Every structure is written in C-alpha cells, then in structure tokens.
Amino acid sequence: MPTEVSSINIPRATYRLQFNKFFTFADGEKLIPYLHKLGISHCYASPYLKARSGSLHGYDIVDHSQLNPEIGSLEDFESMVACLHHHDMKQILDIVPNHMGIGGDDNHWWLDVLEHGPASKYAAYFDIDWRPFKEELRGKVLLPRLGKHYGEALEDGDIKLFLSSETGQFTICFYDQYLPVDPSTYPYILEYKSDSLSGGNSIETDPYFLEYQSLITAFKNLPDRNTLLNDPERREERLRDSIIFKRRLGEICQKCPAIKEFIFSIVSIFNGEQTKNFDLLHHLLENQAYRLTYWRVAAYEINYRRFFDVNDLAGINMEIPEVFMATHSFILELIKTGKIDGLRIDHPDGLYDPPQYYQRLTQYIAEAKEQPSQVQVIDNSAKPNFYIVIEKILASYEHLPQSWSICGTTGYDFANICNGIFIYSPTQKELEQIYARFIKYQFDFDRLLYKCKKVIIKTRISSDLTVLVNMLDNIAQSSRYSRDFTLNGLREALIEILAYFPVYRTYINVDRVSEEDKRFIQWAIAQAKKVNPGEDTSIFDFIQGILLLEVPTGVDIYQEIIPFVMRFQQYTGPVMAKAFEDTALYTYNYLTSLNDVGCDPRNYGTTVAAFHRENQERAQKWPYAMIASSTHDSKRSEDVRTRINVLSEIPAKWRKFLNLWRRINILKIRKSKDHRVPSYNDEYLFYQTILGTWPLYEMDEKELASYRDRIEIYMIKAVREAKIYSSWISPDHEYESGLIEFIHSTLSNIEKNRFLDNFLPFQKEVASYGLLNSASQVFLKLTAPGVPDIYQGNELWEFRLVDPDSRAPVNFSLREQMLEDLIDTANKAQSLSTYTYDLLKNREDGRLKLFLIWKVLNFRAKCSQLFENGEYVPLSTQGEKADHLCAFLRKNENQVAIIVASRWFSILGSDDNGLPLGESCWQNTQVEIPEAVECKIFRNILTDQQIEVIPELGKYYINSSQVFTHFPLALLIPSTMD
Template structure:
C-alpha cells in the first residue's frame, strides 16, 4: 500500500458504522519515535492481533520537534511526523492494522505546543509580528503584563545566563537568511525572526556599503520595510502589514540572490555582530516583539501560559474555534475517513472549558463523518452526551471526585484503576507501623503528615515556579476588589498570599465552573462548590493573619458570584483562569515534588495516587468497580503507562514490604551499616539524605533482576539507577533541584549509587539487597498474576503499555521508554499457544509456576482473558458487576466477583497478600493453604463451565465454592459458564 494522500483530506479508509463509537475490547500502547516509526511498528502488529487486543493506542504522531522521543512537543498539528514516516507511512501502518482486524487510537495534545528552536511556524510568526500576528491570540499570551517593559512584547526565557552576559559573550548573533528574505537573531539552536519593520536597521547600512544600483535597491527595500504598519497599529491594518511584508520579503530574497547586495548585507550583519557593536545589537533586540531572557526569569515574569512550568511548551487557546480547528482538524479528518477509531486527550485539566472542548470534538467528527447532529441545546440521551467517536481523557481524579458526567467522553485513561487495584496488595493493617518506620529513618527531614507535605509543596510551586501566573491572577482579583467599596481595601500582597493558600488547599486538580449558556459569567456544579468550600476553609485555617473577609471574597469569585452589578464577565474570566492555574500547581506540587519526598511505601506514589491512603479494601474495590460498570463501562483500565513513576511489577514487588514491616526495618538497619563507606557530608549534612537512601533501597528492591545481576548487565543497571536517583533528587527539590542544581550533593549521590553497585563479588550490601529482592520478586510475581486477572476481567477497557505483558521492571521516563524486545514476547506467546493445545496442560503450567517472575504466566493469563473478551465482547462491554462474598479463615487473602450478561457468567477469583499466608518464597500456594476459604455463590451464577486459567473443569454448584480446589493449579481463577441463568 503506497498512497499519496493530501494532508487536508486523507484517503478514505475502511467504512465505519453509521452511528455509534467503536468501543475497543483492549488496547496496546506503542511509543513511536524516529527509531521506532510506522514501518518499524508494522511487523509488531501480527503479534498484537494474536495477543487479542482490538486497538493499537499510539503516542502522538503529529509533527513534533526534531528528535522528540515522546511526541508531546507538537510543532505542526496539521502534519503527520516525517520522523515517524509521514502520512504515507501512517497509512501503510493503519492499512496493515486494519488488515489484521486492529483499530487505532491516537494520543492528542490540545493544550500546548513545542515552541523553542525554529520549528513552530505559528510561534515564529508571533515572534516576528507580535500582536499583529494572526496567531498572536492562538497562544495564551498576556500582551499587557504588569512590567511596562513587556507591554506588547513576549518574554522568551531561553538563555542559559543573563541576557547581558550572553550578549557580551557573542552568543546572540544576527543572521541573514537570503532564501527566506529574512533577518533573524540566533542563539545556539534557536531562531528568533526580526520584525520586518526593523529591517531598515540592517538594510540601510548595507545599502551604504553596496553603493551603485545594488545600494539603491537595498535602500528602497529599507524604506519600504520601515513604512510597514507597526505591530501596535490598529488591528484593521494587520492584514495589510502581513500582505505587504510577505511581498517585500520575497523581493528581498530575490535581491539577495545576487552577489553584490548579498555581500553588502553580510558585511552589515558582521558589523553588528562585532564586539564593539554590542550596544547596537542590543538596541535592535529591544525593538523586537520579544525579549530574550535567562530561563530563570520565567518564574517571575513570563507572560505566556505554559504546560506546567516547562518554558518550551506554550499553552494554546483551544477554546477559540479557529484554534480548535487548526489543532484538531487532522485527527478528526483521519477519524472521519475511517483510519482511526478514537482519541486519547492529553491533560484536559489545562483546557479553558473541557466540557465545551469535548463537545466540539464530537461535533467536529460527526460533521466530517456526515452523521446527524443533536439539536442545539438538546438534553443528553439515556446513554449520556452525544459521543459518536470513542474518546478518553487523561483525567486524574481523586477517589472522592466524579469525572463530570456531561463530558462527551467514554471515560479516562485509567490512572484511578491503576491505584485502586495496586492498593489491594498493600497490607492496610500495617500503615501506621510503616509510617513510624519511615519517620524513624528520616527524623525531622520531612513533615509527619503527607497531606501537610502536599499542601506545602503546592504552596511552594504556586509561589515559585508559577509565581508569574499567580501575580497575574492576583492583579485580576485586585481589579475586581477595587470595584466595590466593601472589598477595595484588600491589598495585592494579601490577595496574592490568600490565592496561593487556596490553590495549595484545593483537594482536586481543579474545579470545572463553566461559562453560562444564557449570558455572561459562569456556573458552578454542586461538586465544584463543595471543593471550593473545602479549599477556602482549609486556607482560612492555615492563614491566621488574613482576614476572613478576604477568603469570603475569593470564594465568591471562584464560584462566579458577581462582586458588583455588571461584573459577571470579569468574575467568570478570573474563575476560569484560576482553574487553569490550579491544575499545574497540583501536578507539580504533588506528583513532581511531594511524591519524591515521602517514601513510606513508594508503590503508592503513583500518578493519580493518594499515598496518605494505605491500600485499598475489598469493599472499596467492589464499590468502584460497580460504579464503573454503571457509569463508565468503556473507560480505560491502566496498570502501567508512559507517565508512570514505576511499572506495575515494580509497584507490586514493593507492596510486599507492607506485609513484612519487621523485615523491612531490619533490612534498613543492616543496609545503613553496610553502606557507610559510600556516605559523606555536604554542607554539614549527611549525603545522600536519609530520605534519598530510603527511596533508593525501595527502588533497588523493586528493580533488581530475580536471581541477581551478572557482570554484563551491571554497568547498564548502575547507569539506570544513577540517572533515576539524580532525577528523583532534583524533583524533590530538597538538596538539589532542576532550577538550582547542587553539584556537590549530586556528586555525593552519584558516588553512593556507584559504590553500592560497583561490583558483584565482595559486596555484602548489594548481596543482602539482592537476597531481599529475590523474596519480593517471588511474592510480587504472584501479586502480578492476580492484578492481571482482575484487570482483564473488570468493567472497562484494559490497556497494555508496550512490553508490560511480561515483567517489565521500569521506572519513570525516560527509563520506561526503553526499546521493547517484541520478538522475545512473540516467542513466549507461541510457547503458550502450544500449551493451550496440549492434551494435558498441567505439567506445562507447573513448569511455568516454578519461575513466575519471568512473566510467562502473566502473559498466559492476560492472553486467555483477552481471548475470552474476543469471543464474548458483550459480556465485557455491558455485563453487570457482582461482588462475591469470601468466607473462611483466609478470606482477607482472596477477592472475587462475577460479570453477568446474556451470553453467560464469568466468575473471577484472585489471591492476594501472599506473603501474609506464611509461605516461604519459592513455594507455590497449595489447595490446603487456603483452608476453609469459600466463595458464596448466588443462585444466578451456578452452572457447569470451564476454568480458563488453570485449564480445568469449573463447576459452580451449590451455595459455596471452595477456594482450595479452584486454585489447585494457579492462585487465580476465571470460570466461564455460558448461557447462565440471568434474573429477569
């Protein structure tokens, strides 16, 4: 297949169902990049089809910055990445997938774009023309910031040192681009176009240097460029400026194609780059629509909204219909043409109005696909909002938070499930003991309470990395306060401090107050009001010096209550902007700071996790699963993702520590003694810190390979761990940080890791860690079998992250983006296919059970359940969820539920907390180990079926089902009874 479609209208793919989203059975995430593009991924597709997934879930495929390994720094949303293979490569990939019965989901980035370098044409145009650029309103830029020197200018915090220092060193240079007819400033790999109305400052001197006819042409061009309407001219002149400017640049390009004028311009450029011309070059820079600055300036004065605190990712105003079309058209065209079946939307909490965005997404798809649209203002139908395209949102929701039901999505990307299911393998009864152990290790280094730590970290981010945005919000709030005599005495510093406290106290990432449909202002839901009231109350309690009236005023503004008649629009704009501020405060404060400081049990420190909650009860798991079956049956179920801090199997190993706190305490004591030679002092304090040592030990226990490292693998492992330890320490922002690295501390940290992992022989610290890691690997592998069983049978769409169908002991990115050995996984699948066809599978299953940590049993279980999902799609897509009661002495070690549909019943049971059974590592749980434990079966579940995981008969007969025989071959079971009796 070698199509050559146009970018605007991709060739039509396979026909679609006329109405209704195509719901995946299961998805498999592939991380695409230059070394693993479309053509490299095509050979993987047959394996994925045999595995049983229905959809390949691709990382972003639109044109990103060159060399991007993740694709989230998109620079052109209208073009498929040439590094991945371009549009032709994508259609080859999509065609190969469809030929195998596989659909595609695409990851979309509507909130931001990559802007540094020289690759984003929209951003380049803004730099060139400032407010006169047609793209000036596409980015979320404040063209009228508090600093008068930045009015009408964009602060670009890209320099590695202060502007003056960089300029004096000659690192900022003027350059001509003859083929473009353009003049630019360059700083290493960055390009900053000059305002064409200022070209005369170069072309004028060049004309004098050229003389003759060439000089006359350059002089005429200099005058013509100088006559362009200015950037600050009336908006009605912007189009005229643009048209004339492009014509003049074409003329300049033609002129510079000739030797004489080209040489004169080159000489004028060289003169301005000479050391003695620094003042002139500075004056030229000051005349531009941007101001280059040290990257540290971003926290204080940046005047464009970013993705979190990442300077090179500028936020978009996707709420503007023109921006929406420009950003989303390509993906919607591909969907309407039948090449893709759905979208994953990155970071919707960064959007101005997520509900409206999702509605536009669905309507944009429907229009392109020729589907009937609902009537304007029509109420949602019995199946919820209009959702003809499968869409999931990367929404991080707290356990007490409801994803808004009016969003036109089919669910989220599964972070809540990942944390919910992981918590089942944490021994909740030992939470207080593990916390005492943690505090005993770190002493006064960290607060005694995670919630207090999280608030402190969010406050730090609000006042630090996001300080400029906080100032802008505070000034908007002050303008509102000044309009009313009752609030005009609220000073700016007080409002700023109070806003930081409220943002830090917000119990969720953000609220979702939304624009009114019947006039100016916003409307808040009951959930929004509850969260705002909570945040105000907590902030009030923590801020004894701030008057209650200030918090009352802020509360009203956050809920969209007008301060004075006619202020509805201003108040609404403030409330919407504050929500977009809260999300990065939460993400950077909790995920990227607090999670790297609090190490009671780091398997709980996961995206969307709540480390203050020590584990998940069976009742909580059942409640969440039943709710998901009723309201979000098509949401993704994740366990590992490209964003995870640790892979599922690393977490499931570390979970075992919660079952054995005494052994964990003893180990920490021993390792502290054995690692003394590699510790030192920096600034009078121990290095690495106690907290960093506890984190490192848990990391090693979670990632050391079972059976031990070998000499060949030791260097690569040591490099991985050292890189992780450095990243973790910088994220914690205690002894070093990305913004202020401490070379001495980082050197001490690196030396500690290298010492601990220096050699295999004669290294008692590593030997003891390895022995403990082998124990955790055994019980963690059993946990993994159970987690896999629960995930692939639960309500929702199970999602596999690349390579994690086997045991993948990966850490946070970039570690989790390592190349995947798909050939090895395919070989294991072939082995399992033979096992399923064997006359007596028991010996082969017993052989796999001897080494559960190698992942073959994990792959067996998920493959068996994916096969069932393929043969019984309706059971999983719409089947109900029924918790099953477990009775007997070992009831805490078993979780069970059933899925019911017209096709039949699936009974699922999984063991958990295996270390607590008292078995030594290496001994498989036998039937007798489950004692008198039974499952209570409702009459509707009884019948003759087959147990799919241990490949044995499954008879559901009578009121009780004994767990021992059910777990005779594996400590998990899935019994399918076809055509079961279903109550009317």
C-alpha cells in the same frame, strides 16, 4: 445495566505504542499480527503528528496538519492502518489540544508571532498576555531561552544577527536557535552607514541602489505591529508586504554583490566582531516582538501560558473556533476516512473550558462521520458518538461529571484502587514508624503538600499567579466594597487558597456551577481562613464570591469575572501536578508503590469492598473507560509496585534488613556542606528502588554496570524533583556526586560485596511474592469493568522506573517468539492444569503473565458483551483465608463468568512446594455463588479444571482449595458455556 452506545466501536483491549524515530509506522505494522494473536483490538498510539525534531514522546507538536516525517510517510501510515484493518483491528490516537512545541525554529505559527507580535494572524492562537504588568513587556513575548544573563550573553557573542542573502530574511541566532526579526525594524540595519555605499562613485544612479533605498522606505512604511489589533485590513497588508519586501531584498543581494557585501559588513558591525560594541544589536533586540532573557526569569515574568513550567511548550486557545479547526482538521479527516477509531485527550485540564471542548469535539466528529446526532443524553448523562477518553486525575472524593461527552478516563483511578488491593492495610502504623525512625523525621503529608504547593507557586509558576492577582485587583477596584483590598493582600490570600485546593481543577463557567465544584472551593477557602485567623477574612469571602460567580455590584461578569475564574481553573492543575506528583511524591518515601500518578500515599491499601464499589460504579457510569496498571507516565511500572507492596506484609523483616543495610553501608556515607550524603530519606528511597527493579536474572559485571547507570539516573532525577538537596533549577553537584558515589560503591560488584550478599536473598523473596501479586493484578485488570490497557512491553515482567527508563526500547522479537511458543505448547498440552502449574513454578521467565493476557483477552473476544456490558456482582468469601480473596461475577443475559484472585501471598501460607495452592494453604475458604446462577459445574478456563458447586444450608459455594489446586487464579464459566 449501563446504556449501550451502538455507534461507538468499543475497544476490547488496547496496547500503547510509543512512536518516534526509533519506532516508526513500519515497526508498528510488523507488530500487528503479534498483537492480534495476543488478543488486542486497538493499538493505542502516542502522538504522531509533526513534533519537534528528535522528539521521543510527540507531545511537542509543531504542525497539526501533517504526520511526523520522522515516524514515517503518509504511505507508511496508511499501510499500517490497512494491516490493522486486515486483522480486524483499529487504533486510538493520543492528541494534544492544550499546547504546542515552540523551542526551535519549526513551529510556523510561533515564528510568525515572534516576527509580527500582536499583528500576527496567529497571535490569538497562543495564550499570550500582551498587556502584562511590566511595561517593558507590553506587546512582547518573554523568551527565557538564554543560559546566562542577557547582557553577559550579548557581550560574550552568544547572540548574533544573521542575514540569509537568498531569502532576504534577517534572524537572531543564539546557540543553535533562530528567531525572526520584525521587518519593520529592517531599516535600522539597512540604513546604517548606507551613505558609504556610493563611496563617491556613481552607484547612487545604479538601479539596484535605487531599489535598495526604495525598499528601505517600504519597510519603514509597514504598519506598526502594536496598532493593528482592530484593523484586519492593515494587518493583512503588513503580513503580505513583509513577505514581498523580504523577497525583494533577497533578489537585490543575489543580483548586486556590492550591496550584499555591504549588508554583511553591517551585520558584522552589529555583532561587534571588530569593535566589541553591542549597542546596535541590543537596540535592534529591544525593538522586537520578543524579549530574550535568562531562562530563570521564566518563573516570575513569562507572559505566555505554558504546559506546567516547560518553557518550550506554549498553551493554545482551543476555545477559539478557528484554533480548534486549525488543530483538528487533519485528525477529523483521519476519523472521517476510518483510519482512527478513538481519541485519548492529553492534559484536558489545561484547556480553558474542557466540557465545552468535549462537546465541540463530538459535534465535529459527528459531522465528519455524517451522523445524524452528535450526543445522546440519557438520564442526564451524555453518551458520546465516538470513543474518547481523557487524561484526568481524580481525587478519591471526586467524581467525573456524567454530562461530559466522553467515555471515561485513561485509567489512573483504576491503577490506584487495584494497586491498593495488594497492600496489607493493618501494617500502616508500623510501616510509618519504621520510616520515621530510619529518616529521623515524622512527615505529615498534608503539611508537606501544602508547603510544596507554596514552593511551586512562588518559584516555578509565579508569573501566572501575578496575572491572576492583577486580574483580581481590577475586579476589586471596580466595587466600593472591595477597593480597600491591597494587591499584596489579594496575592497572599490567593496563595493560601491554592495551597489548600483539594483537586486538580473545577469546571465552573457562566452557565455551570456544580455542587461538587462549589464544595471544593468552599473547603479550600475555609482551610485558608483557619490558618490565617489574624487576617481580615473578608478578603477570602470576596474571592469565594468571585470564584462562585457571585458578581459584585458594578462588575461585568463577562469582561472581568469569567476571564479570572477560567484562568484560575487553568492554574490550579499545574500547581497540584508540580507540587503533588513532581515534588511531594519524590519526598514522602515510606511506601513508594503508593507514589504514582493518580495515587495518594494517604490512602494506604484498598479494601475488597471498596474495590467492588469502584468497579460497580464504573460498570454503571463509565463501562468503556480505560483501566490501566502501567502507562508512559508511571513513576514505577506495575511489576515494580507489586514488589514494593510486599513490604506491607512483612514489616518486621523490612525493619531488620533496613537496619542491617544501613550499618553495612555506613562507611559509604559522606558529608556535603551540612548534609549527610545520601540523606536518610534518599537512602530509604534507594533501598526500595533496587528492591523493586532488581532484574530476575543473574547479572554479570557489565550488566550490573548498566543497571547501576539506570539507578543513578533515576536517583538524581528523584532528588532534583524533591527539591530539598538539589533541583533542576539549582543542581547541587556536590550532593549529587556524593549520591552517585554511594550508589556506585554499594552496587560496585557482585563478588565480595557484603551489602549484596545480605540484600539479594531478601530481594529474591520479595520478588517471588511480587510476581504473584502482579499476576493477580493483571488478571483483575483484564476482567474488571472497562477497557484494559497494556503499556508496551508489559505483557512480560518489566521493572521500569519513570521516564526516560519507562520509554526504553522494547524487545518485541522476544515477545513474539515467546507468544508463538506459548500458544503452540498450551494447545498441544495434554493437561492445561499441568502446563499452568509449570508456568507458576517457573514464573520468573515471564510466560505466566503472557499466558494470562493471551488466555483472558482471547476469551473476552469470544464473549465481548459479557465484559463490555455485563453486570458486576461482588461475591462473598468465607473461611480462614477469606481476606486473601477478591471474587466477583460478570453476567450478561445467559453468559456468566466468576473471577477469583488471590493476594497477600507472603502471609497466606503454601503447599509443600512453597506455592499458594491446595488444601494445606486454603483450608476451609469458600466463595459464595448466588442462587440465581443456575449451574452446578464450572470450568476454569485457565486450567480446564472442573469445579463443583457445593450446596450448604440453602446456599451455594465453591471451595478455594479445589479451585486453586494448580493455579492461584480462576476464571470460571458454566461447563455448558463455550
């Protein structure tokens, strides 16, 4: 039994809401009664602290101390919270500790850094390398914001100097962005041709002119931004005086029009408006605390840590207590006042030391809630005092450390294992052959991933590698045993290790080297050695020693080793994410339902035994972890994946139709350079994509055009992410236009379309089985150990693709009305089994999925301890169709529930109506009931049917043919239990 944590309010079920200017706190409040009826206990909110203007996701936070005004006011927020509490509901908030949005002029901290460089009070807040290898960048921040080379942008007039005469602030403007000018460089502008101000008149005796001259001197005397790192008093002097001097300049401009006009004329000269000479502006820019560059430079020279390779998201140093408090004070206040009851931590692997962060977070939460103890430690496992889940992607051979003071992950691991249940594993080789023959190429996924990592390292995030190499070189040069390792040798060795690194990251620190982390590092280095047998392998042994904190003689572990190891661990995550999720999974398309966050296409299918083991482990170690099937990051929604999974059951039909479609569409293929457009691989992806997303309703031409637009947007994104024929950095517009032309001609109309005439009957068959798959999947999610999460809109069938498709507006009015009608009809039905049979027959309308969620979640509300802390016991199945069942028991004291779900429907068989029901389908298949369950009659809460337990040779069974007479799923409880 798992250890209960009484101080945590454990969610019964969460519902993810995507807040932005199109879905506000007021909109969220309107939904609360609906979610309450559905059985949701906690709204699970996307980030809603102040983000970049127009942000649709909220992960680009610019101010942690206030709510996003585009989502609503504090009063709107409190009204939503009050409504939640009125319905006995709470909320979980997604927070972003790793990075901030810096792409505009709305992040005060970042603008202060750009103005004052290392002298800024916020300079240490951001993870900036102020001493990079390139001398021209020392004391500066590289800003890769220009759409063309710097010199070209300058001489095209894209970069301009601007003065606000009201505030006395000079800024650099380009496109629609503004950058501050270092106040210590103001004299370079203000002094230029200042002798012409007098013009032979008496202005030199004018008090404003004298003040102007005095102000120039004051600006000159500001302490230099690069000499104040260890002089806090002089730093404060610079920051304080800069504000005063700028204000005085604004006042002079307002009171003396002659000086104002003079400065404007000088600004015009700097901008080359008459002379087309930009030397003055260039010199001014060269003396700023930033270096404006072409955006392509970022991959190689950027000197601030980013979120992956996104230039507009800068990493922050959360390990510094001052930064932690500055970013968490508002959140802690919301927790203290009971407005937030759980946190989801976004991208924690990007943090310097994630375990330390979790510990600090729980400690401060304990203080905010005035709890006597922050964390209980039981059996070497941390039991947190607050509901916290982390966005963590685990490899199948990786385990979440129980010492972390969290409640588990956000559920990618469950999504992976549960999706695999509906893949028919015996067909793996056959499907691989179909794929290889179609694309005329044999993929080795391990080799593909290795190559993808190298591409990412060398082209997208090479600058971070350069920092690591320089740090490693400094360590090597500190010891006579490693001084002969060259910079290039260290670089190549690191690349090889990173290319073979088997997990997103390790969590080593000075007091922590786990056996699992040690094993991952040793494995990566062993693989790197294998592929470099001709090299001096001692360089790999040297790096392994450093990564495992085996300190060479003469090297300071705190000053040199630990900073390198921590930086290395922050780097492996982006390498894996960009290479695996955003490259390899858009390239290897043999069964795309495997290509999602947290999944691995090398793991084809999940055995029922493996599913049970995972659930048992979660019940024991992480009973309060989230379990998900669709998220805002999913590449394909749960209902798309369950459709595509059907192909694993019918490979022969899949092969037949693939070859037919290729022949039909052969004349729509065109050549681009040396390429077929689309490539065989992209064509293969296209067919799976439309199989998975084709709507359930019949489309008219307007609806078809809208659908076609969605597919075109997705396919362009897919080929750019794959980085073979096009990319985000270097789009091949010829290839992309050919791809769009293919999609358009293939989906051009409904009438007189030979392809659609052949595609739609097969698609309808796949879709029908896919809906049954999806019903079983959501049923398993609602009953397995953990906290089931529903992504907005997915209580009905949703056939969505990756962002932006997955974040499209949801028709909540339709869902509210459907739930009202469903509850009313179900409660009035004379026979619930007849009603559910009708839902099954008419499953295309979505009521089936909505009914399951409503029925099971409301049952969970009545028996919360059964699911929150109940045991998980796998049940044995026997008979001809035993492999088509997944059955388990949940037990807590005197409460018992038996869950039986069906799968692999296309090869299961059916009754006379084509449904997976009754004796003709299930024949002699049985589920064994443990003798300890002393009950002779069960009731299926989904149908109200009574199910008798059958004794046989000293054992007890229920017959599937009896359980599944009206519905292919069952949640059985003792008839005496209510």
